[in-house]
Amino acid sequence: MKLLVKTGLLIVTVALFVFFFGGIAYYKIIQSIFINYVDKSLKEQKTEILAVLSTHADVDKLVILHDKQLNIHKIKDFGSEDEILKDTVLLDSVENLYMPMRMYRFKAKGLETNYEVRIFSPMVEAEKLIAQTVLTMTLMLITFIIAMLIFNRYFFRRIWDDFFISLSRAKEYNLRDNPILDLKNSDVEEFQILNDVLKRLTERIHKDYQNLKEFTENASHEIQTPLSVMKAKTELLMQDESCTPKQLELISELNIGISRLSNINKVLILMTRIDNEQFTDLTKIDLKERLEYHLNNFSDIIESKEIEVDVNIKNSIVMQMNSALADILIINLLKNAIRHNFEKGKIFISLDSKAMVISNTGPDHQIKGSDIFNRFVKSNNVSESQGLGLSLVRKVCHVNKFKIHYDYKNEIHTMTVDFRRN
């Protein structure tokens, strides 16, 4: 959810709460003010009535007391002096409706007899008051929300502008292409702190990345020399006529180990070089031609495993890419399809403008999904595998913005290179 939407929603929610409870409070306050006012006037009337009753004997003749909102009747015993103020209703004979009334009942001592007096005063109907409150509150709420949204849209955005700029720059940050994160200075303190932290972090990451790159490159190259010595020495040892067959075998195994180490090292150097963008010159590559060429070079190995290859390519597919990377991609995919295949297995190859699909029969190697492209992930069945070929494939795909997808179903492994760059 976007920051602006989120704060907007929060404002609306808070406003709804405030206006709901505010409305209730408003209603209660208005009501009590009104009742207070009514009660006060009733008490004033009481004083007047008490004065009249204490000076006049004949109550019935008193005109001022002939009011439908005044009810006086005689009582014998005065009893205790109790008075009640309460809400009640009276039937309005004109409109034939019960009207809400405030009633004040009290006892009065007359000249000859005692009276019980009831005075009524009309009240505003509760519904009317509520309706009015709701209307007022709704109008205020709407005005408030509109004002807040306008504020949110224009002022809020202006305040957060520096933040959004920093955010989009950080999003576009690329360790390789543009190692310096260029952030605009902000007059908001927090945003400036954020910018400084981001700058420091990216500088640090860039430095680490640079160090790692140099280390990998130097280490790999330095390793090649001692490996050369080891390889040469084992080869010389092998020529020694006095070696027994058993010793020769040991030396040969040593030699194979050295070769494997050197192969791993070569692939790691290659990956570093791809990372360092040393394969940027692009040419038009006919993938069909390259695929057929490499397949032909693999033919001795394919024949020795008696693998059947089914190639389904109709037209030449020409891609703009680096020729060395194209070869690395194809060789490694084919090598993978051959190595992890059954004896007398099958390889299916199809190529069109959308994708290159290479599938092969082969045992389940229990590697889940895209893990297969990670470095040094390998199957148990082929223990000699380095688990580097496919991560190289992924790297080449990544550089070319191709998508690589792996699937295993019914003893068939399928590698799909999706050329659609989007």
Place this chain on the structure above:
Amino acid sequence: MKILIVEDEVALAESIVQYLEGEGYVCEMALDFLSASRKVHDYDYECILLDINLPDGNGLDIIRELKAKQKTAGIIIISARNSTADRIMGLDLGADDYLVKPFNLSELSSRIKSVLRRVYFSGNNEIIFNEIRVDLNAIQVFVHDELVQLTKKEYDLLLFFLSNKNRVLTKESIGENLWGDYADTLDSLDFIYTHIKNLRKKLVDKGLDNYLQNVYGIGYKFNTRLTDETTS
């Protein structure tokens, strides 16, 4: 044939010398740029193996020096760097071949022979060993002057063996020489056996002694001495 080995890693340089002396070459070592430069200046060599990353200079300058003096030496660069740019730069300056470390000595020996043939025997390009004659221009092999029909791989295999006579060649080094990146140590290298078997059969059928011998468990050997012993 005199070969100069310019390599700062003593152990590697000594191994190369030992292997190449076994092939009948006269070898000299230069462990740094200065001595290499001096040797190139004072003597003539048929072939120079050149490491370009030297502690006190760039090996490529030795090539420039040679070319300036118009000396005709075969030059093979041996380098730990494997980028196309490095290769192209070396070959553009006039190197004849480029070998990436670590390499097999048998591979080096075979490259040296190939470079020497290119530089010194460009006209009549033949390899003759006892009853075998290889016409490198026509890519044809004759045994007792009779043409043997070989496939491209069998032909390459024979050349590799002829460059490394009496050497134990592992299956891995044969695979690397003939199939390069397509066959690495990870693959089953049984297919090499098929090619060797076919080559041996074709040669023996033409009346050649069985030079091609198995070295149990590790590879093959083009053994010329055994036949000497049996015939003498």
